[in-house]
Amino acid sequence: MDSDAGSTCSRSSSPDLVVDDPAGTFFSNKMFQTYCQKNRVDSEAGPGRMEHCSGGKSKTRSELSKEEVQDLRLKVNSRERKRMHDLNQAMDGLREVMPYAHGPSVRKLSKISTLLLARNYILMLSNSLEEMKKLVVDVYGSGAAAQSRAAAHPAIAPAAPTPHLSLHPLSQSLHSLVGSAPSALQHHAPPASSAPASHSPPSTSFLGFHAPVQGLLKEPLHLSSSYRHFPGMPCPCSLCQPLPTTTSTLHSLSMNK
DNA sequence: TAGGCCATCTGGTCCT
DNA sequence: AGGACCAGATGGCCTA
Numbered sequence: 001m002d003s004d005a006g007s008t009c010s011r012s013s014s015p016d017l018v019v020d021d022p023a024g025t026f027f028s029n030k031m032f033q034t035y036c037q038k039n040r041v042d043s044e045a046g047p048g049r050m051e052h053c054s055g056g057k058s059k060t061r062s063e064l065s066k067e068e069v070q071d072l073r074l075k076v077n078s079r080e081r082k083r084m085h086d087l088n089q090a091m092d093g094l095r096e097v098m099p100y101a102h103g104p105s106v107r108k109l110s111k112i113s114t115l116l117l118a119r120n121y122i123l124m125l126s127n128s129l130e131e132m133k134k135l136v137v138d139v140y141g142s143g144a145a146a147q148s149r150a151a152a153h154p155a156i157a158p159a160a161p162t163p164h165l166s167l168h169p170l171s172q173s174l175h176s177l178v179g180s181a182p183s184a185l186q187h188h189a190p191p192a193s194s195a196p197a198s199h200s201p202p203s204t205s206f207l208g209f210h211a212p213v214q215g216l217l218k219e220p221l222h223l224s225s226s227y228r229h230f231p232g233m234p235c236p237c238s239l240c241q242p243l244p245t246t247t248s249t250l251h252s253l254s255m256n257k
Numbered sequence: 258t259a260g261g262c263c264a265t266c267t268g269g270t271c272c273t
Numbered sequence: 274a275g276g277a278c279c280a281g282a283t284g285g286c287c288t289a
Contacts, residue, residue, distance in 0.1 A: 084265080088263095
Protein backbone atom coordinates (compact mmCIF):
# COMPACT_ATOMS: atom_id res chain seq x y z
CA MET A 1 0.00 0.00 0.00
CA ASP A 2 0.98 3.57 -0.06
CA SER A 3 1.29 3.17 3.67
CA ASP A 4 2.21 5.59 6.29
CA ALA A 5 5.53 4.03 6.84
CA GLY A 6 7.70 6.02 9.11
CA SER A 7 4.87 8.01 10.41
CA THR A 8 5.10 8.03 14.11
CA CYS A 9 2.28 8.64 16.43
CA SER A 10 2.89 11.95 18.05
CA ARG A 11 0.92 11.01 21.05
CA SER A 12 2.92 9.26 23.66
CA SER A 13 -0.06 7.53 25.09
CA SER A 14 -1.61 6.78 21.81
CA PRO A 15 -4.78 4.75 21.67
CA ASP A 16 -4.84 1.22 20.53
CA LEU A 17 -3.61 2.04 17.10
CA VAL A 18 0.05 1.91 17.84
CA VAL A 19 1.64 0.97 14.63
CA ASP A 20 4.97 -0.59 15.14
CA ASP A 21 4.76 -2.64 12.03
CA PRO A 22 6.20 -1.47 8.80
CA ALA A 23 4.18 -0.42 5.88
CA GLY A 24 0.96 -2.11 5.12
CA THR A 25 0.28 -3.86 8.35
CA PHE A 26 -1.16 -0.99 10.27
CA PHE A 27 -4.42 -2.81 10.67
CA SER A 28 -2.96 -5.45 12.90
CA ASN A 29 -4.94 -4.32 15.85
CA LYS A 30 -8.33 -3.88 17.30
CA MET A 31 -9.26 -1.42 14.67
CA PHE A 32 -8.79 -3.95 11.96
CA GLN A 33 -11.08 -6.32 13.78
CA THR A 34 -13.59 -3.59 14.14
CA TYR A 35 -13.22 -2.76 10.53
CA CYS A 36 -13.74 -6.34 9.47
CA GLN A 37 -16.68 -6.71 11.76
CA LYS A 38 -18.25 -3.59 10.46
CA ASN A 39 -17.71 -4.61 6.92
CA ARG A 40 -19.31 -7.93 7.60
CA VAL A 41 -22.24 -6.29 9.25
CA ASP A 42 -22.50 -3.83 6.46
CA SER A 43 -22.51 -6.47 3.84
CA GLU A 44 -25.19 -8.34 5.67
CA ALA A 45 -27.55 -5.79 7.06
CA GLY A 46 -26.25 -2.49 5.87
CA PRO A 47 -27.09 -0.18 8.75
CA GLY A 48 -24.76 2.55 9.71
CA ARG A 49 -22.68 4.99 7.85
CA MET A 50 -21.90 3.14 4.67
CA GLU A 51 -25.36 2.90 3.38
CA HIS A 52 -24.69 3.78 -0.16
CA CYS A 53 -21.68 1.64 -0.60
CA SER A 54 -22.68 -1.27 1.56
CA GLY A 55 -26.10 -1.90 0.24
CA GLY A 56 -24.68 -2.90 -3.08
CA LYS A 57 -27.56 -1.28 -4.86
CA SER A 58 -26.21 2.17 -5.43
CA LYS A 59 -22.82 1.66 -6.95
CA THR A 60 -22.01 5.30 -6.81
CA ARG A 61 -18.41 4.64 -7.68
CA SER A 62 -19.30 3.39 -11.09
CA GLU A 63 -18.83 -0.31 -11.37
CA LEU A 64 -16.56 -1.04 -8.49
CA SER A 65 -16.78 -4.37 -6.89
CA LYS A 66 -17.02 -4.68 -3.17
CA GLU A 67 -13.38 -5.56 -2.89
CA GLU A 68 -12.42 -2.58 -4.97
CA VAL A 69 -14.53 -0.26 -2.88
CA GLN A 70 -12.96 -1.71 0.21
CA ASP A 71 -9.53 -1.29 -1.27
CA LEU A 72 -10.29 2.27 -2.18
CA ARG A 73 -11.57 2.94 1.29
CA LEU A 74 -8.41 1.54 2.79
CA LYS A 75 -6.29 3.72 0.59
CA VAL A 76 -8.26 6.80 1.45
CA ASN A 77 -8.07 5.96 5.12
CA SER A 78 -4.35 5.49 4.86
CA ARG A 79 -3.88 8.80 3.18
CA GLU A 80 -5.98 10.52 5.75
CA ARG A 81 -4.02 8.86 8.51
CA LYS A 82 -0.78 9.98 6.95
CA ARG A 83 -2.09 13.46 6.56
CA MET A 84 -3.03 13.63 10.20
CA HIS A 85 0.34 12.20 11.19
CA ASP A 86 2.05 14.91 9.18
CA LEU A 87 -0.13 17.45 10.85
CA ASN A 88 0.82 16.08 14.23
CA GLN A 89 4.48 16.14 13.32
CA ALA A 90 4.14 19.78 12.43
CA MET A 91 2.38 20.32 15.72
CA ASP A 92 5.26 18.62 17.52
CA GLY A 93 7.68 20.82 15.69
CA LEU A 94 5.74 23.81 16.87
CA ARG A 95 5.76 22.52 20.44
CA GLU A 96 9.53 22.12 20.26
CA VAL A 97 10.09 25.78 19.65
CA MET A 98 7.58 26.97 22.18
CA PRO A 99 9.00 28.24 25.45
CA TYR A 100 7.41 25.88 27.82
CA ALA A 101 8.90 23.17 29.91
CA HIS A 102 9.62 20.06 27.95
CA GLY A 103 10.25 16.86 29.74
CA PRO A 104 8.89 13.52 30.72
CA SER A 105 7.22 14.92 33.77
CA VAL A 106 5.45 17.62 31.87
CA ARG A 107 2.36 16.84 29.99
CA LYS A 108 2.38 17.74 26.34
CA LEU A 109 0.51 20.82 25.32
CA SER A 110 -2.76 20.06 23.68
CA LYS A 111 -3.21 21.09 20.10
CA ILE A 112 -5.44 23.99 20.82
CA SER A 113 -3.16 25.17 23.59
CA THR A 114 -0.18 24.87 21.29
CA LEU A 115 -1.83 27.00 18.67
CA LEU A 116 -3.01 29.63 21.08
CA LEU A 117 0.32 29.73 22.83
CA ALA A 118 2.11 30.03 19.53
CA ARG A 119 -0.04 32.95 18.62
CA ASN A 120 0.71 34.68 21.89
CA TYR A 121 4.35 33.88 21.51
CA ILE A 122 4.47 35.45 18.08
CA LEU A 123 2.74 38.52 19.40
CA MET A 124 5.18 38.70 22.25
CA LEU A 125 8.15 38.39 19.94
CA SER A 126 6.75 41.05 17.69
CA ASN A 127 6.38 43.31 20.67
CA SER A 128 9.90 42.57 21.70
CA LEU A 129 11.16 43.31 18.23
CA GLU A 130 9.49 46.66 18.23
CA GLU A 131 11.03 47.50 21.56
CA MET A 132 14.36 46.33 20.33
CA LYS A 133 14.11 48.58 17.35
CA LYS A 134 13.37 51.51 19.61
CA LEU A 135 16.37 50.64 21.70
CA VAL A 136 18.57 50.50 18.64
CA VAL A 137 17.31 53.87 17.56
CA ASP A 138 18.02 55.24 21.00
CA VAL A 139 21.50 53.81 21.06
CA TYR A 140 22.42 55.07 17.64
CA GLY A 141 20.91 58.44 18.24
CA SER A 142 18.86 59.07 15.19
CA GLY A 143 16.19 56.92 13.79
CA ALA A 144 16.49 58.70 10.51
CA ALA A 145 20.03 57.55 10.17
CA ALA A 146 19.03 53.99 10.77
CA GLN A 147 16.19 54.27 8.35
CA SER A 148 18.38 55.78 5.72
CA ARG A 149 20.80 52.94 6.22
CA ALA A 150 18.02 50.48 5.82
CA ALA A 151 16.79 52.26 2.74
CA ALA A 152 20.23 52.38 1.26
CA HIS A 153 20.83 48.70 1.88
CA PRO A 154 17.52 46.94 1.70
CA ALA A 155 19.22 43.64 1.18
CA ILE A 156 21.17 44.04 4.34
CA ALA A 157 18.37 45.49 6.40
CA PRO A 158 15.19 44.03 5.04
CA ALA A 159 11.80 44.67 6.50
CA ALA A 160 11.83 41.26 8.07
CA PRO A 161 13.90 41.09 11.21
CA THR A 162 17.38 39.77 10.82
CA PRO A 163 17.51 36.69 12.94
CA HIS A 164 20.90 37.22 14.47
CA LEU A 165 19.93 40.69 15.48
CA SER A 166 16.58 40.03 16.99
CA LEU A 167 16.62 36.50 18.18
CA HIS A 168 19.77 36.66 20.16
CA PRO A 169 18.78 39.30 22.68
CA LEU A 170 15.29 37.94 22.65
CA SER A 171 16.52 34.56 23.59
CA GLN A 172 18.51 36.04 26.40
CA SER A 173 15.52 37.90 27.66
CA LEU A 174 13.47 34.77 27.53
CA HIS A 175 16.14 32.89 29.34
CA SER A 176 16.11 35.44 32.06
CA LEU A 177 12.41 34.91 32.29
CA VAL A 178 12.39 31.21 32.02
CA GLY A 179 15.20 30.81 34.48
CA SER A 180 16.42 27.30 34.78
CA ALA A 181 13.56 25.76 32.96
CA PRO A 182 14.73 23.99 29.87
CA SER A 183 13.24 25.07 26.67
CA ALA A 184 13.68 24.69 23.01
CA LEU A 185 15.41 28.01 22.96
CA GLN A 186 18.49 26.18 24.03
CA HIS A 187 18.86 25.19 20.45
CA HIS A 188 19.10 28.75 19.29
CA ALA A 189 20.50 30.72 22.15
CA PRO A 190 23.65 30.63 24.21
CA PRO A 191 23.27 29.30 27.71
CA ALA A 192 21.70 31.62 30.17
CA SER A 193 24.89 31.86 32.12
CA SER A 194 26.57 33.57 29.23
CA ALA A 195 23.88 36.17 29.06
CA PRO A 196 25.05 39.43 30.53
CA ALA A 197 23.09 39.77 33.68
CA SER A 198 24.16 43.34 34.14
CA HIS A 199 22.30 44.80 31.23
CA SER A 200 18.83 44.91 32.54
CA PRO A 201 16.63 43.38 29.92
CA PRO A 202 13.31 44.93 29.27
CA SER A 203 11.61 42.21 31.11
CA THR A 204 7.95 42.03 31.95
CA SER A 205 6.55 45.08 30.34
CA PHE A 206 8.98 44.63 27.56
CA LEU A 207 7.74 41.19 26.82
CA GLY A 208 4.23 42.37 27.14
CA PHE A 209 2.49 39.56 28.85
CA HIS A 210 0.82 39.78 32.14
CA ALA A 211 1.41 36.44 33.69
CA PRO A 212 3.70 36.36 36.70
CA VAL A 213 7.26 36.32 35.53
CA GLN A 214 9.06 34.96 38.49
CA GLY A 215 7.76 31.46 38.30
CA LEU A 216 9.60 28.74 36.57
CA LEU A 217 8.05 26.84 33.75
CA LYS A 218 8.09 23.54 35.46
CA GLU A 219 4.55 22.84 36.36
CA PRO A 220 1.47 24.24 34.79
CA LEU A 221 -0.99 26.00 36.97
CA HIS A 222 -4.36 24.42 36.93
CA LEU A 223 -6.94 27.11 36.98
CA SER A 224 -10.61 26.96 36.57
CA SER A 225 -10.50 26.89 32.83
CA SER A 226 -9.56 23.85 30.89
CA TYR A 227 -6.26 25.38 29.89
CA ARG A 228 -3.13 25.01 31.90
CA HIS A 229 -1.50 28.21 32.91
CA PHE A 230 2.24 28.36 32.83
CA PRO A 231 3.75 31.10 34.92
CA GLY A 232 6.01 33.48 33.13
CA MET A 233 4.81 32.85 29.67
CA PRO A 234 2.05 33.89 27.37
CA CYS A 235 -0.96 31.92 28.31
CA PRO A 236 -2.91 30.19 25.60
CA CYS A 237 -6.25 30.48 27.24
CA SER A 238 -8.75 32.95 25.95
CA LEU A 239 -8.98 34.65 29.32
CA CYS A 240 -5.37 35.63 29.14
CA GLN A 241 -5.26 36.66 25.54
CA PRO A 242 -3.30 39.85 25.29
CA LEU A 243 -4.88 42.80 23.71
CA PRO A 244 -3.53 43.33 20.26
CA THR A 245 -0.96 46.05 20.24
CA THR A 246 -1.03 48.94 17.93
CA THR A 247 2.05 48.13 15.97
CA SER A 248 1.62 47.45 12.34
CA THR A 249 3.60 44.29 12.80
CA LEU A 250 1.05 42.93 15.14
CA HIS A 251 -1.71 43.93 12.88
CA SER A 252 -0.19 41.94 10.13
CA LEU A 253 0.38 39.07 12.46
CA SER A 254 -2.99 38.98 14.03
CA MET A 255 -5.02 35.97 13.24
CA ASN A 256 -7.74 37.43 11.20
CA LYS A 257 -10.11 35.05 9.55
C1' DT B 258 -17.68 8.81 36.34
C1' DA B 259 -17.62 12.97 33.52
C1' DG B 260 -15.02 15.66 30.67
C1' DG B 261 -11.00 16.64 27.85
C1' DC B 262 -8.07 15.13 24.34
C1' DC B 263 -6.91 12.31 20.75
C1' DA B 264 -6.76 9.00 16.57
C1' DT B 265 -9.29 7.14 13.18
C1' DC B 266 -13.04 6.43 9.88
C1' DT B 267 -16.07 8.38 6.69
C1' DG B 268 -18.50 11.19 3.39
C1' DG B 269 -18.64 15.61 1.27
C1' DT B 270 -16.43 19.38 -1.16
C1' DC B 271 -12.93 21.61 -3.70
C1' DC B 272 -8.92 21.66 -6.56
C1' DT B 273 -5.68 20.03 -10.08
C1' DA C 274 -10.66 10.97 -11.67
C1' DG C 275 -7.80 11.29 -7.93
C1' DG C 276 -6.06 13.60 -4.10
C1' DA C 277 -6.23 17.11 -0.40
C1' DC C 278 -8.90 19.15 2.97
C1' DC C 279 -12.57 19.40 6.19
C1' DA C 280 -15.97 18.31 9.65
C1' DG C 281 -18.89 15.00 12.06
C1' DA C 282 -19.06 10.64 14.43
C1' DT C 283 -17.08 7.21 17.27
C1' DG C 284 -14.46 5.06 20.65
C1' DG C 285 -10.25 4.80 23.66
C1' DC C 286 -7.21 6.78 27.19
C1' DC C 287 -6.34 9.76 31.00
C1' DT C 288 -7.21 12.78 34.85
C1' DA C 289 -9.77 15.29 38.37
